[in-house]
Amino acid sequence: MFDGLLMLGGGLAHFFTPVSLFNIAWATLLGIVIGALPGLTATMGVALLVTLTYKMAPDQAILCLMCLYCGAIYGGSRTAILLSIPGTPASAATTLDGHPLALQGKAGTAMGLATTSSALGTIVGIIALALIAPLLAEAALKFGTYEFFWLALFGVIISGQLTAIDDPLKGYIAGILGLLVAMVGMETLHAHQRFTFGISALGGGVDLIPAMVGAFGFAEILGVMKRTAQARIISSGDRVIPRFSEVFQYKWTTIRSGLIGTFVGIVPGVGEDVGAWASYAAAKRVSKEKHMFGKGSQEGLIAAETGNSAVIPGAMIPTLTLALPGSAAAAVLIAAMFIHGIRPGPLLMTENPEFLYQIVAILLFSTIAMLIFGLTLTRPLLTVLQVPRERLMAVVYVLCVVGSFAITQRMFDVYVMVGFGIIGFILREMKYPMAPLVLGIILGDLLDLNLRRGLLLTNGDPSPFFTRPISAVICVIIILTILMSIPAVSTRVRSIFTRGRGDASAQG
Amino acid sequence: MTTDTPAPSETAPEPGMIKADLLAGLFFILLGLAVFYGAWTMDRLEVRRIHPMTVPGLVPGMLAIALTLCGTILSFRSLRTPAAGGWQHLSGAVLSSAAARAATVMLLALIYTLGLVGTLPFWAATGLFVFAFIMVFECWLSEPRKPWLKSLLWASGLAVATATVVTLVFERAFLVRLP
Numbered sequence: 001m002f003d004g005l006l007m008l009g010g011g012l013a014h015f016f017t018p019v020s021l022f023n024i025a026w027a028t029l030l031g032i033v034i035g036a037l038p039g040l041t042a043t044m045g046v047a048l049l050v051t052l053t054y055k056m057a058p059d060q061a062i063l064c065l066m067c068l069y070c071g072a073i074y075g076g077s078r079t080a081i082l083l084s085i086p087g088t089p090a091s092a093a094t095t096l097d098g099h100p101l102a103l104q105g106k107a108g109t110a111m112g113l114a115t116t117s118s119a120l121g122t123i124v125g126i127i128a129l130a131l132i133a134p135l136l137a138e139a140a141l142k143f144g145t146y147e148f149f150w151l152a153l154f155g156v157i158i159s160g161q162l163t164a165i166d167d168p169l170k171g172y173i174a175g176i177l178g179l180l181v182a183m184v185g186m187e188t189l190h191a192h193q194r195f196t197f198g199i200s201a202l203g204g205g206v207d208l209i210p211a212m213v214g215a216f217g218f219a220e221i222l223g224v225m226k227r228t229a230q231a232r233i234i235s236s237g238d239r240v241i242p243r244f245s246e247v248f249q250y251k252w253t254t255i256r257s258g259l260i261g262t263f264v265g266i267v268p269g270v271g272e273d274v275g276a277w278a279s280y281a282a283a284k285r286v287s288k289e290k291h292m293f294g295k296g297s298q299e300g301l302i303a304a305e306t307g308n309s310a311v312i313p314g315a316m317i318p319t320l321t322l323a324l325p326g327s328a329a330a331a332v333l334i335a336a337m338f339i340h341g342i343r344p345g346p347l348l349m350t351e352n353p354e355f356l357y358q359i360v361a362i363l364l365f366s367t368i369a370m371l372i373f374g375l376t377l378t379r380p381l382l383t384v385l386q387v388p389r390e391r392l393m394a395v396v397y398v399l400c401v402v403g404s405f406a407i408t409q410r411m412f413d414v415y416v417m418v419g420f421g422i423i424g425f426i427l428r429e430m431k432y433p434m435a436p437l438v439l440g441i442i443l444g445d446l447l448d449l450n451l452r453r454g455l456l457l458t459n460g461d462p463s464p465f466f467t468r469p470i471s472a473v474i475c476v477i478i479i480l481t482i483l484m485s486i487p488a489v490s491t492r493v494r495s496i497f498t499r500g501r502g503d504a505s506a507q508g
Numbered sequence: 509m510t511t512d513t514p515a516p517s518e519t520a521p522e523p524g525m526i527k528a529d530l531l532a533g534l535f536f537i538l539l540g541l542a543v544f545y546g547a548w549t550m551d552r553l554e555v556r557r558i559h560p561m562t563v564p565g566l567v568p569g570m571l572a573i574a575l576t577l578c579g580t581i582l583s584f585r586s587l588r589t590p591a592a593g594g595w596q597h598l599s600g601a602v603l604s605s606a607a608a609r610a611a612t613v614m615l616l617a618l619i620y621t622l623g624l625v626g627t628l629p630f631w632a633a634t635g636l637f638v639f640a641f642i643m644v645f646e647c648w649l650s651e652p653r654k655p656w657l658k659s660l661l662w663a664s665g666l667a668v669a670t671a672t673v674v675t676l677v678f679e680r681a682f683l684v685r686l687p
Contacts, residue, residue: 055682169582173536176575180543183568190553192564195546218617226610228651390650391662394641395670397617398634401625402674406684411626414687418621422614430528448567460561 011361027064028369031071039224042072044216058340070366077114090272093304100296108238115374121306124258125313137321140346150474152447159269163433168485178440201412210404210413218421257306265314269439271327272308279307524597530586536579544572630686635671
């Protein structure tokens, strides 16, 4: 316990230098701007910034990426409130109550509450990260090759299930496609080249960063430029800094949404958008002012913004302790960590325990920066929203090209970016989620290697995959998840429960 | 997750999307079968006497089966769901002005990435791309169209600025040899 506090102090002191504070300030501000601009998402911003931070020291590079990530998730709320367009997918739930508040002349109040809620949500998540991550890392040391196989599969399945709630089948297909992409290139057990078709550039497989820049950058540009309608900005001159009573009034909503967001963050590959929707739905269910939801409810706005921001620290829990990305942006962070020689996973707490607390410190500093910028820079951020997308997207595409080229300096990566952009756009148009695809690419190698290594260790006997306790539990969860996504099964299970409840109330 | 999640999930699927699902399902079946063939015929490294359960084609083969299965379910589901006028909806969506805008972005991006980059110096290719992109979308494909003189000035200014800044920052600060 004291070790943890000491290391947290060390982490805070480590970044309390002029250079670090400067990096925190610009990266968070850049994040807010990226988040606020429709069409630029947090994942895209983080993926593009990896290139720019390539030459930095590892701690400063991760600092910039994390601050941009936090800033962007918050920045999306600005657009959601003023334009009724979510700046990032994470702010979709914010539009429901944020924009009606702006229409009622309370844009300032909405922006202020979104800022404080985002900060509080991140803090709830940070506390969970500092408490849960060391315990999970210790537990993860018991995980062997069998458990890691199931964890990789669980990540892809659960991400497929939760990011495409209305149609899990499309989520699963996206996950399988991602896993298939990961099969390209040299496999690690016998060093055999798979599906390279004699192309030497495919020998090392498909790099995650160009694929992400394509799927989240170029695909997003195509999606934004497709639309013709321009939204009208609604703003008002009311106070932005909220009163203490306004924030304190919904303390339980804040805590509940923070916890839900953190939990959603822990679930692999399920990101901020699901965190926001889940906390919004929970807040609506227990609220005394249900009728106000969707018509400018402050509680709804607080729930959505707390929920999406709490996902960020939550997502860092599996990212750091199991190397399973908690969200799409966390997948890019894992790639960036590998580039900088940091190996996330169960050994992180043994090899580099101070790193976890440095992440906690970064998140704290970023929250403070977000709070300051969010409450003070109202006017300049309004100007950002007025940038015509025709001009912005041309420059963003150039950055996508340079960003994918710069890391390994080969044109092949640019072609990968273009390919993933076009395929990603078509898949998005057909309502396939991108997160399982990305998770598949990052977890494919882990799944393949651990399955075959496990079979090698047991001389071809698959039984330990089902008989070891942790393996068996994860396996059962996977089977139940898949079964529950089949409409016929889930309706039948639900009817059994409702019948049971009906019988009980009839007897009572 | 809860049933009262207000995500845009409660709307019924559009007829065009149901037909698009059928095409996608058939594509996934074909892709799955092709990958399965590739995995089945993949070198099993018998010369190196590896365990037959650890052959490199094992996981790709399993994934191919899963993809084929998912593709089949998607196709069957699409065939069973009534979608009156689905093909017209789908062709309407593919031939819409929105799709034309997306296709224009793709065309401009492909000309820039596959044609200009590598042929012209990077700064020139970038400048040309930014200029063309802004002019096309502001003076031709926007509704209402913007005054061409103003767009011309903006497009030229941004083209020069982007080409200069990106080239200088990446070549001088990050020491990247641009294509």
